[in-house]
Amino acid sequence: MAYLSTTDFIEDKDFLDKWRYTMRTGELDLSWMNEDRQVEPCTPKQPRRGLTLRDLDVPGYGFTEMPEIARRNRSFAPRGAEIPAGCPDLQADVNRKSEVWAYNVEGYYEEAMTRQWNATTDVPWQEIVSAEIPEDVNRAYAQLLTFLSEVEMIATDVPAKWLGHLNADFFEVKNFIATQAMDEARHMEVFRKRALATGHGLLRASAQNETNLKFLRDADGFAEMSLALHLQAEGNVLTLFRFSEYISPTEADKKMFRLVMQDEARHVGYGMQHLKWVLDHFPEKREIVHKHLDEAENFLFGAGYATEVTEPFIMLAGKGLTQECIRKGIEITLKFQLQQIEEYFERLERCGMPERREKSRLWQIVEMTKAAQAEMAAAAQPAG
Amino acid sequence: MGFFAEKDFFEDVELLEKVTKTMAGELSLDWLDAATERVKCAPQDTRRGFTMDDINVGSYGYSSLPELIRNNYSMAARGSERVGRLPDLGYVVNRKSDVWADAAAALYEEAKSRRWAPAVDVAWGTLHESPLPPALEAATAQLATFLEEMSLGRMEFPSRWVAIINQEFIELKSLLCAQMIDEARHVEVFRKRALAGGQGLKRASATAEQALKEMVFGDSYAEGSVACNVLLGSLLLGVLGHAGAVTTSAVDQKIFRLVGQDVGRALAYGSAALAYHVAHRPGAGDAMHDFLDHTEHTWLGVTASRELLEPLAVLTAGGTDRAAVQNAMQKIGFTLERSLASYLAHLEKAGIKDRSRRSRLPQLLAAARG
Amino acid sequence: MISFPSLEFFQALQARMREKQELFQRLGYFDTTFGVRVLDNGGAHSFILGFEVFENVRVEQVGAIEQAEVDFVLEGPLGVWREMLDNIRRNRGADAAHSLNTLTHFGESLRSVYLDPDAHDKMYRFAESIQQYFNLAAEVDLA
Numbered sequence: 001m002a003y004l005s006t007t008d009f010i011e012d013k014d015f016l017d018k019w020r021y022t023m024r025t026g027e028l029d030l031s032w033m034n035e036d037r038q039v040e041p042c043t044p045k046q047p048r049r050g051l052t053l054r055d056l057d058v059p060g061y062g063f064t065e066m067p068e069i070a071r072r073n074r075s076f077a078p079r080g081a082e083i084p085a086g087c088p089d090l091q092a093d094v095n096r097k098s099e100v101w102a103y104n105v106e107g108y109y110e111e112a113m114t115r116q117w118n119a120t121t122d123v124p125w126q127e128i129v130s131a132e133i134p135e136d137v138n139r140a141y142a143q144l145l146t147f148l149s150e151v152e153m154i155a156t157d158v159p160a161k162w163l164g165h166l167n168a169d170f171f172e173v174k175n176f177i178a179t180q181a182m183d184e185a186r187h188m189e190v191f192r193k194r195a196l197a198t199g200h201g202l203l204r205a206s207a208q209n210e211t212n213l214k215f216l217r218d219a220d221g222f223a224e225m226s227l228a229l230h231l232q233a234e235g236n237v238l239t240l241f242r243f244s245e246y247i248s249p250t251e252a253d254k255k256m257f258r259l260v261m262q263d264e265a266r267h268v269g270y271g272m273q274h275l276k277w278v279l280d281h282f283p284e285k286r287e288i289v290h291k292h293l294d295e296a297e298n299f300l301f302g303a304g305y306a307t308e309v310t311e312p313f314i315m316l317a318g319k320g321l322t323q324e325c326i327r328k329g330i331e332i333t334l335k336f337q338l339q340q341i342e343e344y345f346e347r348l349e350r351c352g353m354p355e356r357r358e359k360s361r362l363w364q365i366v367e368m369t370k371a372a373q374a375e376m377a378a379a380a381q382p383a384g
Numbered sequence: 385m386g387f388f389a390e391k392d393f394f395e396d397v398e399l400l401e402k403v404t405k406t407m408a409g410e411l412s413l414d415w416l417d418a419a420t421e422r423v424k425c426a427p428q429d430t431r432r433g434f435t436m437d438d439i440n441v442g443s444y445g446y447s448s449l450p451e452l453i454r455n456n457y458s459m460a461a462r463g464s465e466r467v468g469r470l471p472d473l474g475y476v477v478n479r480k481s482d483v484w485a486d487a488a489a490a491l492y493e494e495a496k497s498r499r500w501a502p503a504v505d506v507a508w509g510t511l512h513e514s515p516l517p518p519a520l521e522a523a524t525a526q527l528a529t530f531l532e533e534m535s536l537g538r539m540e541f542p543s544r545w546v547a548i549i550n551q552e553f554i555e556l557k558s559l560l561c562a563q564m565i566d567e568a569r570h571v572e573v574f575r576k577r578a579l580a581g582g583q584g585l586k587r588a589s590a591t592a593e594q595a596l597k598e599m600v601f602g603d604s605y606a607e608g609s610v611a612c613n614v615l616l617g618s619l620l621l622g623v624l625g626h627a628g629a630v631t632t633s634a635v636d637q638k639i640f641r642l643v644g645q646d647v648g649r650a651l652a653y654g655s656a657a658l659a660y661h662v663a664h665r666p667g668a669g670d671a672m673h674d675f676l677d678h679t680e681h682t683w684l685g686v687t688a689s690r691e692l693l694e695p696l697a698v699l700t701a702g703g704t705d706r707a708a709v710q711n712a713m714q715k716i717g718f719t720l721e722r723s724l725a726s727y728l729a730h731l732e733k734a735g736i737k738d739r740s741r742r743s744r745l746p747q748l749l750a751a752a753r754g
Numbered sequence: 755m756i757s758f759p760s761l762e763f764f765q766a767l768q769a770r771m772r773e774k775q776e777l778f779q780r781l782g783y784f785d786t787t788f789g790v791r792v793l794d795n796g797g798a799h800s801f802i803l804g805f806e807v808f809e810n811v812r813v814e815q816v817g818a819i820e821q822a823e824v825d826f827v828l829e830g831p832l833g834v835w836r837e838m839l840d841n842i843r844r845n846r847g848a849d850a851a852h853s854l855n856t857l858t859h860f861g862e863s864l865r866s867v868y869l870d871p872d873a874h875d876k877m878y879r880f881a882e883s884i885q886q887y888f889n890l891a892a893e894v895d896l897a
Contacts, residue, residue, distance in 0.1 A: 001603055002601060002603040002607075003597050003598050003602075004598055005595055005597065005681075005682065005685060006594055007591075007594065007685075008678075008681045009591070009595065009682070009684040009685040009688065010680070010681040010684055010744055010748065011681070015688065016684075016688075016748070016752075018688075019684070019688035019693075019752055020751065020752045020754075022713070023693075023716070023717060023752045023753060024713070024752070024753075024754045025710060026697065026701075026706055026707070026708075026709035026710030026711075026713050027706070027709075028697060028698070028704065029690055029694065030698075032586045032587040032690070032694065032695070033519070033523070033526070033586075033698075037585060037586065038582060038583055038584050039579055039582060039583075039584040040582065041511075041512065041579070041580055041581060042576070042579040042580050043508070043580065044508055047509060049503060050501075050502075050503035050504035050505075050506075050508060051502075051503055051508040051580060052503050053572065056576060058579070060584065061584065075588065075593050076533050076534075076536045076537050076588070076596060077593070078529060078532040078536065078571075078575060078588065080584065080585045081532075081533075081585040081586060081587060081588045082585075082586065082588065084587060084588060084590045085590065086591070086594070087590045087593045087594075088593055088594050090540075090597065109568075109572075110503055113501040113502070113503065113569065114501045114504060116496075116499050116501075116565075118433070118496045118497060118499075119434075119496075120433035120434055120435050120436075120493060120496065121432075121433035121434075121497075125426070125427050125433065125434040126427070126430065129424070129427075140416075143416075146464050150459055150460055150461045151459065153459065153551065153554070153557065154459060156546060156547075156557070156561055157473075157546060158547065160542075160543040160546045160561075161543075161546075161547040163539070163540065163543035163564075164540045164544050168536055171536065171571055171575075174536075174539065174568070174571075175568040175572060177564075178539060178543075178561075178564040178565045178568035179568065181546070181561040182564065182565040184561070185558040185561040185562070186496075188554065188558070189436070189558060192439065192461060193425070193438075195461075196424075196425040196439045196441070196444060197424065198424070199422065199423075200420075200422055201420050201421050201422050201423045201444060201463065202420055202463050202464035203416075203418035203420060203464065203465060204420075204467055205458070205460030205461065205466050205467070205470065207466075207467065207468035207469055207470050208468075210459060210460065210473075211389065211390075211471050213458075213471075213473065214387050214471045214473055215387050215388075215389070217387070217547070218387035220386045224386075295388060295389070298389050298392060298393050298394065299389055301393045301394055301399075302389055302391070302393035302396075302399065304399050304402065304403040304406075305402060307402070307411070307414075308415040310406055311406065311412065311413060311415065312415070314406075314411065330407055330409060333407075361394045362394075365394070
């Protein structure tokens with residue numbers, strides 16, 4: 001299975017003759033030079049930021065005036081270039097801007113490019129390898145790191161899988177996807193390195209969460225994929241990183257989580273701005289979004305089976321395995337889980353889906369849990 | 385179309401019971417007994433930091449990767465304990481010799497270390513201090529259009545494969561991510577260059593795109609890598625070196641130099657991967673010869689495209705004067721000869737023996753040069 | 755005042771590179787060993803320069819460069835080398851006409867000699883670091 005170009009250039013006598021003639025005589029066609037595609041030279045509007053993609057948002061080339069449907073370009077031709085006859089069809093099947101676009105996608109890309117950090121050098125590894133951490137906490141931490149190193153690269157594979165499906169006119173989105181792929185490879189790397197520096201290595205994979213990864217991989221469309229991956233899954237992971245920073249056993253680990261949080265927040269930002277764009281420009285998608293979230297939330301709830309994730313979190317939060325530690329750890333973990341879900345619904349609300357709470361069975365569970373907690377708290381109050 | 389969970393978990397009594405137990409403090413803690421190898425890795429060379437090589441240990445390392453991955457189609461981290469039913473995530477590239485290069489981890493570290501950001505690492509503000517004459521600016525814009533086009537294709541190649549390559553090959557997949565971001569950077573820098581000069585983008589190239597599509601949309605990863613990284617990579621390295629040598633703009637020179645770093649690294653990977661492939665797969669050398677017999681024409685499709693050849697000639701000649709352009713063609717011929725020689729030398733070293741005798745390209749180039 | 759070509763000259767560059775650690779760290783890992791051969795009146799002055807991580811770890815003057823010992827050799831007449839260095843000193847860094855790539859690409863001024871194509875690729879992979887290394891000559895008091 002391969003594409004073969006419409007001509008074998010070596011067998012194409014006319015092509016070869018033209019080439020030989022040009023090479024020997026220096027006679028040039030130069031019709032490309034006369035293409036009147038000139039533009040006021042793009043310059044950095046904010047010199048400290050350098051020349052950004054936003055500075056290139058000019059008539060004829062920019063993203064603002066890009067039409068909803070990319071009809072003309074089905075090749076690798078850069079947006080705004082003249083497209084001659086004979087360019088191949090790249091079979092891009094995502095050609096609607098509102099399927100992929102996000103407010104500020106160009107800003108997220110530039111941020112990603114200037115904020116790339118290096119897991120090899122930017123984490124204080126010397127500090128980490130010489131840290132003394134209690135054995136049970138350390139082992140729990142190795143398990144949490146095992147989970148994180150397992151799931152991170154789904155956010156490489158899934159967007160990358162879509163990159164070639166996108167019309168080349170949406171190169172800002174393709175470029176953003178490329179930065180995300182790199183970010184997630186870095187996250188997998190840093191968590192793997194951290195786990196192998198604990199003295200325990202990796203522990204157990206998470207079968208339940210793996211099925212969630214498959215759900216993310218096999219999404220129906222780009223918008224559905226982004227919704228489940230960027231907004232829901234990475235949103236949840238962002239909250240997880242924040243709590244992980246809070247419960248980290250060393251200052252160096254806190255720094256590590258702060259670094260990964262930066263990237264994750266950017267991905268969530270894209271996801272939110274993408275959903276906003278979809279709802280603003282493709283309102284017919286709203287019910288499809290709800291349907292997709294129904295199943296995404298089903299998977300999220302099913303992650304309750306993954307005790308290999310919940311239990312180390314409890315141990316880390318409570319700082320041990322004594323009864324008191326576990327009690328405290330559960331209190332913090334429950335708080336984290338509720339916050340994770342509340343933040344998810346808040347994000348949806350900010351994107352223009354406040355009605356999600358009413359439709360969501362996950363939100364019903366949250367309400368029931370909060371009600372039960374309130375009851376227990378009231379019952380625990382001393383009488384009188 | 386889509387994957388659905390095996391249960392409606394909101395109706396799952398067993399789940400409810402499990403969660404209730406956990407939150408009541410009844411922890412199973414069975415993961416504590418995971419039967420995995422205990423290791424404590426640390427940076428071996430503090431100057432470099434904590435590298436992938438430092439964690440290449442025991443059952444976790446890439447050195448112990450088998451040729452065939454049969455036992456893991458999930459994203460379970462290599463070396464972790466796999467318990468329960470893990471899903472099949474659809475990987476179709478499961479042979480190490482299809483993708484591997486012994487240098488993969490080191491090249492990934494180099495890619496991260498040598499990253500750059502076009503927005504701030506190019507002195508865009510100084511571009512207008514010494515503007516190029518209109519013909520040279522137009523040629524630079526056309527060359528930039530062409531290179532943006534090539535970069536869009538080269539970004540797509542790793543993206544087509546990364547999601548279907550087995551997750552056991554994490555170092556290689558990470559390197560593919562680095563390649564994607566490298567090419568995104570190239571798309572960005574060449575577009576910025578074309579628009580910063582005021583000429584805008586010029587013309588896409590139908591012939592080069594046909595060739596590029598054949599390279600990118602190949603039958604197998606190994607073939608695609610040879611086409612994109614070695615065949616096209618060595619050509620682009622030559623073009624970048626040539627453009628850098630003839631431009632009078634220090635800003636452009638730096639752009640070509642920085643892009644050349646990334647392209648050189650991709651060539652290094654492609655060459656090393658080919659060597660591994662040939663060394664570990666009987667018959668791979670012959671199969672690759674056969675592939676190149678019918679794919680090398682794409683080199684010509686790119687090289688001879690007017691949208692590359694002509695702007696390069698104008699830049700080399702310093703203008704469009706016919707005599708100067710004719711002389712410029714000599715220099716372009718030299719560059720093409722050298723980059724073709726480099727391509728053939730890489731193949732020879734990788735174990736594709738005698739390609740220089742079998743390939744039609746050297747004679748075609750010699751004939752074109754006259 | 756330091757003469758060129760001389761071991762002292764390359765040791766001076768080594769010292770300058772140590773002072774500019776931040777620049778070279780920002781550029782990234784720099785892992786190559788290459789030779790410099792300055793052709794002079796039928797003879798040659800030969801040096802081996804080794805770079806590892808962010809440092810210039812080897813500066814050696816040799817009678818002859820074993821090609822297999824280095825990734826590539828930059829070779830050319832004394833006059834060309836000297837013109838490059840003078841240009842670097844005058845402009846605080848090579849101008850477009852005197853960058854290493856410009857001087858070596860067509861093999862007319864300087865040339866790059868190699869045995870192993872993979873090793874030679876390092877000239878491109880580390881190009882910016884190599885250029886910045888030679889640009890350090892701007893701060894050397896050359897005779």
